[in-house]
Amino acid sequence: MRVTMARKVREKQEREALIVEKSDELLKEHGYHGFNLDDLAECVEYSKGTLYQHFESKEDIVLAVVIEHIKYRAELFKKASEFQGRARERMTGVGMADSILGKLVPHSFALNQFVQTPSVWERTSAKMREIAKEMMDKVGEPPQAILRDAVASGDFPDGVVPHSVMAGLICLAKGTHLISQAQMVPCDELQRIASQDLPQNYDYFLDGVGWEPLSKVWDYNETRRRLRDEVFHTEIAQITEF
Amino acid sequence: MRVTMARKVREKQEREALIVEKSDELLKEHGYHGFNLDDLAECVEYSKGTLYQHFESKEDIVLAVVIEHIKYRAELFKKASEFQGRARERMTGVGMADSILGKLVPHSFALNQFVQTPSVWERTSAKMREIAKEMMDKVGEPPQAILRDAVASGDFPDGVVPHSVMAGLICLAKGTHLISQAQMVPCDELQRIASQDLPQNYDYFLDGVGWEPLSKVWDYNETRRRLRDEVFHTEIAQITEF
DNA sequence: ATAAAAATTTGACTCTCAGTCAAAAAATGC
DNA sequence: GCATTTTTTGACTGAGAGTCAAATTTTTAT
Secondary structure (H helix, E strand, O other), X not given: OHHHHHHHHHHHHHHHHHHHXXXXXXXXXXXXXXXXXXXXXXXXXXXXXXHHHHOOOHHHHHHHHHHHHHHHHHHHHHHXXXXXOOHHXXXXXXXXXXXHHHHHOOXXXXXXXXXXXXXXXOOOOHHHHHHHHHHHHHHHXXXXXXXXXXXXXXXXXXXXXXXXXXXXXXXXXXXXXXXHOOOOOOOOHHHHHHHHOHHHHHHHHHHHHOOOOOOOOXXXXXXXXXXXXXXXXXXXXXXXXX | OHHHHHHHHHHHHHHHHHHHHHHHHHHHHHOOOOOOHHHHHHHHOOOHHHHHHHOOOHHHHHHHHHHXXXXXXXXXXXXXXXXXXXXXXXXXXXXXXXXXXXXXOOOHHHHHHHHOOHHHHOOOOHHHHHHHHHHHHHHHHHHHHHHHXXXXXXXXXXXXXXXXXXXXXXXXXXXXXXXXXXXXXXXOHHHHHHHHOHHXXXXXXXXXXXXXXXXXXXXXXXXXXXHHHHHOHHHHHOOOOO
């Protein structure tokens, strides 16, 4: 039966989406330790056994939640890269997208990191890991396209490896988000400063690389203002303070 | 009894050190999920009940292990900050210390991050958290001293907030180490590049900040060579490839 | 429409493991 | 050497991940 099959597949997908959605809520509310499959089963109104029809393990469910966050991140990056402006402005937009994600889905980065802990990762299914990797590639596409444009337009300095710059930016962003959620830091002011000054540090780094136009001849705060109004209007409206 | 008491305290400390040491080994080998207290009890040749005389929970033991890593990090930072040279050279040494730690104790950063997951952190004892925070302060001291020197010597540019720079460096380093241990990244080359190019990215960032002497007038690869030979000789000897 | 067959769902059950605690053992004091 | 205090022990409890045979639902065949 063609029709029946199609409905079944759709229902299965819908239920899977429901499980992931409720898991995200439970994880957000109770953290990983407080998250258990008996509660989840009750919450989605299916038995525990049925959960195992969709996911191989508890960790697999957590990875599915993380994949949703990655998907959202890829969307925001895409939007940033479509901004009309110089390549460096668009890369600034990518950094801003990350900041926005950190505010809209605060548990996102820590959960992402957690699920990549070797002992957690190895309990996820190969299928889910595959999807996660594909989704991560999608995240990488916009920044890579921007880098290509930067090189093509001559804004990017000779002798600098584009991927190295991307690595630097991504590491800077990742480190910042994790520091801002950290329980202990090498210096008390650090936490407040880190998340607050990420845009500034982005500017420093790109100036150091020599990516034109440098911040002394271009007002990137103005760029960020435009990004805020023109690109991330909807997202920022959902954040109480920005 | 004075003498008896002193011996008892010492024995307790020694046993605690043994538990932490063996836990570190077990965690390194089997990861967090494969690490259980029955195995640990057998390994240290004490019963499970005795473990609970020293630590409030499994997570408390993990935090104790992380504290040892932090202690080692503080030592390396201290050594770096005592290098004879310009402030920026010494800060470069701090970055190098982090890279060395990442190679000598590869599971260190991921475990550090893991223990700070809210649901793990809240299961640790207040006492252990206190020690962790004190140790973290020790980590922060050398970089802060270097920053003070940089400002005093005039190497540090006006109008830049010193702590913001420290935040940037720490975030860059943290992000890099976590990326290098990550299971999924936005782009395949990233992982190799990230850890390999951290010194380079450090230079870019500090150039962007405008911290004198800039890398175009000073050879920081030479600085790193000197650090390697003069400061981190012993540590680097323990690493197979650097 | 009905029965047989196939697919899906269920929750009681197993097993592992963190954490407890009463009893045993060891250390201390007199 | 005996009584008291301190320390150690490991059997036990409870929580929760993962399983699987039985129950239920859906599909197919007649």
